[in-house]
Amino acid sequence: MKPFKIILLVLNLGCAAMALAQTSGLPDAHFNLSLKAPITTWDEAIPLGNGLMGGLLWGENNTLRLSLDRGDLWDERTHGEKEWWKKYTYQKGAEMVAQKKYAIVNGWWDGPYNGVSPTKLPAGRVEIKLPQGQLVQGFELKLATAEGLAYFKSGAVVKALYSASEPVAVLSVKGAIPDAVDLLSTSDVYRKNTDGQGGPSSGGSVSKLGYPDAVKGKKGNAQWYIQEAAEGLKYCVYVETKATGKETLLAITITSTTDSGDLLALAEKRCSAALAKGYDAVLKPHKQWWNAFWQKSSVSVPDTAVQKQYNLVQYFYGAASRLNAPPMPLQGVWTADNGSLPPWKGDYHNDLNTQMTYMAYQESGRFDEGASYINYLWDRRDSFRAFAKDFYGTKGLACPGVMSYSGQPLGGWGQYSMSPAMSAWSAHLFYLHWMYSADDKFLREKAYPWSSEVGECMLGLLKKDDKGILRLPLSSSPEIFDNSPKAWLEPNSNYDLMSLKMLFLSLKEMAEACDKNYEINKWADAAAALGEFHTKDDGTLLLDANNELKSSHRHLSNIIGLYPFNLITPENGEKATKVIDASLQSWDKLGTSQWCGYSFSWMSCLRARVGDAEEAVKNLDIFVKAFVLRNGFHVNGDQTKSGFSSFTYRPFTLEGNFLASQAVHEMLLQSWSADPGKINTGVIRIFPAVPQKWANASFNDLRAEGGYKVSAIRKNNQTVSFSITAAKKGKVRIKDNFNGREPKWSVKNVNKTGDIYEVNLAKGEKISATF
Template identity: 75%
Template structure:
């Protein structure tokens, strides 16, 4: 009898193990149905098929028998200062403080705003390749194959063009089959300007190429190769090299973009890269390229039952692989897809640190795209000496600070001084170092980069903050992006809630990082500084003000005064009655003000925020509006309502990327959250499965999303109920899971799980996985 019981028990255990094993699936590659397919013609660059390999980017578009491939490279910049060189050393922060106290706002505006009024510094485009086919050829459609990162153009004759930016070789390969090009033309940026001078090829930009005053490109042609060399500014020269080869019925093109950043003889380098690629052939180079992208896609995946949202999510994840690599420049406003209409990019294609860069790099952590996310982290780290000098020369402090608007070199560009020169933009950038550590649990990264860079920002902030008569630490100047624009009213009473939230999150994260580094005295210093900032400014009903006296006056695009809800976890739904009151009153206040002055990114940001506070239906409503009205047909986020449905008074169409990444993060926030309701206290994060999943997403799943603490999490939900999840530990520690299971009790794969209130707890070893089914 005992033997029979043992056998039955063994069978039960084996069956239970099989249940868990069947659920342990690998992330999925994008399905063909999720590919971006656009009907021809595509007549503007900003609706094109986006391609890239981090350093280089391109846009595939065209009509009739003309196919265009716009060219870009992330480190092509004109760094010439507009006006007096190093103006920030003369027109310092303290001088601005003194003049503003004297009501000499116009003088300060001229100092800090004027540098941005010129054409430079600016990101530069790199021209284009135009392929002309026989007039009988008519392009039918364009496609982006997400899984292989190939652009495709199909013709009515069954002719086909394929192109990819190699993920493993610094070259672009383009194949034409089923038809033979009549001509292949390489256009310099000035050629594009002249060609589009009287035409319409996209939205207005930041100025025209001719204003840069460059000499004409030097062009060359030899046999089946053509190239141009453009002399830019500051010693920069770059070369676009195109070489073709006929292989039976295929015309193969190799394209390279080289510059003085690569080698002295950058022309020979481009020639060699193209020749090598042509010798290897399209299929050979594509093989390693596809392997790279397969590795990229299997980091994580999500599956939601809304086709439009799923496509947008996958496309935005693709953007990380196409436009951001750890060893390449990070994405500025338009990534590696600079305007191709003979003009310069909107807002100079710069690095905006009052929202754009931070939100662009807010979605990679949870999807596990750490190599891609390191692009911005490494960029900030490599320029720490530049930022140390800026802190000393402009703010008059130690430590480091990055400008609110800056060029590729880290040069401050100026602009509305309330935001372009706000010191707390650096605190928000430091948050990305903290988040990278939280999600990777990489102790070496913490000690070698995250804490040193972020503590440098902390030292700069402490150098500016001074106690008032009550001992509350205050900045000399304060603002809240981008409320009151650049008017004198934009100087708010220190500290604005925006500044307060950025500073408090910085100091709490520094306390947490210092504790993890066993720097006890430093941890206390940062914790004390966070307390000395005082409380947030609210009305009696809990509504967050913009500073101690001013309420949000009207609808606005930037959720700056409530960012303590998201991306920071300073005010949470688990923070007690007081914080719950603040959340409800503040979101109601924003709702009552309406969306007339919102931009596209506001909707995707609000979606993230509503998900963070647990309002699934509001989260998905805002996300749906974003996907419906604030993306072009190729998925690019644009600032204005393209449907003119009244979602916003803005209906214009300059494109920037941060709204896309916020939308991707909104999906992840609906599926998985892992923040701590007590930031500053180490190892207090809690995993929340499907914390804001709307009812219409009844069946949804995700695989290998990341949670704070270095955990990989997979889960499935059917009929609006969680049916299974798996949590794998990257390091030893205690994992905590919120009981949001609607009264259902999990069946665990271990007996060591304990219940503490509404949180399950279990200690996991490195590499160990916790699984549960219902």
């Protein structure tokens, strides 16, 4: 064999080995998050968590810090009038807008957001001081075991984990004995911070909450503080240490009045039990949980930066979103630790953020982690019914566009915070959870009931005009024209139109799957009565019937029908292709000067969805390069100041991370239907938008709509094999995008109609193909 061929063979074998290593389960240690010391700011720290609690590990010289958080610590005090939304209703707002009294509406709906509360609360920090001369050199996040480590020049090592099985964090210090372990309340952190102020869009300093100083206590090797918050909430942050020979152990927990009347006794019990077990004993079930988590699925792409970001974001689901824990708001369980309250109150924004944060779990099969938000919405349905009745004056339910942990409307720019279409987009998450899990019990018990109540609310608001078109009283397109009078668009904006049409079509599909035949036509008729999307003659999607997007903008709201909705696809014919091409050319022409980080990862998803692999990876690469901090957190502004965006600030939110993770999925596997509303019409597309530079890629057990598990390998820019396992009995449909190459099937009776392969599979049956 010639030397060149030998080298080529070795390279190919090496690529295949890397692919197998990544798709075999646990993430390779090569992709761990490794950071050089010092880390001098909380938002560049090593992120740890177990869904309920979160921690950020950082520090410099001989000092380590663990910033503390718990997902349900909220100050729910309304700013201004109690239940203001009952007085300043949607109908009254529509009347004021009709009279062009815009300032009045802004005062009603934006004013409540301008106070300090409601807001997510930080929980202080623990500081560990090692002897003078100890110097921290680096930090690491071990993805496979969800452990944070700090390495010292002397050889000392500090390990930290947030137990996956108990509501406690445990730290191990070996190689040095701490001089001090200090527990700082949020007020202590504020006083230590030089200016006591937060970053852009912060709610201000924690001092503005007006809380009394925390009550501190000590007993033996334990210390704690109890903070009286608002409206009866108290929480206890508790730390206990134990020195055993060559190791110093720390156990940390946060309890609140939602756990127990005696929150101190509960905290003591949790920490004492953890210390009695020791770090290794606590680690054992923790590792088992994370091992099962990583076995759900995996991907391998030949780009280290993208692969690291993907793995890290999947880790975020496990660390920050658990089945029986609060779902992730803007910053998850990693609230600001700088003496200030979190940017944008750390709230639940439903005009993009929550939806996109929970858009990437379905394909990776992390249904328990995703169900955290689904269950949160389900559990608050009584509050959402009351909101629909009191604010919109309708039956059914609606979740506020911007809300607190309890589901309270927070207000904000009224065009979006009080828009009913946000509920339609939230309902889409129920639909996707059903589509990817193929869980018909979930469909009947939660997905259809919750979503259909949203549908009832929307039908209560929509009225037919003289042409028979259903229209809302008010319309907008997030977050175009901010909160200026121009932001009130002519109903229905394309954003509202697309959100409502997707809702009604998905309800039609779900009703058919639930055998609710008498409801199918209702939803189908509603979808049709919304009319056509608004376009220019050349096909460019407008904002509404009259207004064109004429400047760069961060939110892809007027083209949401391309992604995440599958309302306009390349498979819908020449007219749809014209709309896609013209609209994306328009967005390209307007440029990215007003984009945020999430805009790039969203556009990456969208370009992959329409089959534009090179633009998809281009936008993904920009996101990974310029819009993440060194610990992987998404920040809104261009940190490289390379001109990708005029925004260069750094408030941290999570949705851009998850969109980037989903962009990888969209490049590797798609399964949407070109006919939404028609049941069982999804098509599996394997490697539908893979760029040339990803010549070798693979994935294992990603999910497709219909509950299918799909695995595939690609080498030298060609698919070489794939397999599909059925979650239930039915017909699987596979797109022929194999460049004229004929698959060798593992089963008989695979038929082909046009460019679609079809085969019936039994539940659990697996079909494989090689080339």
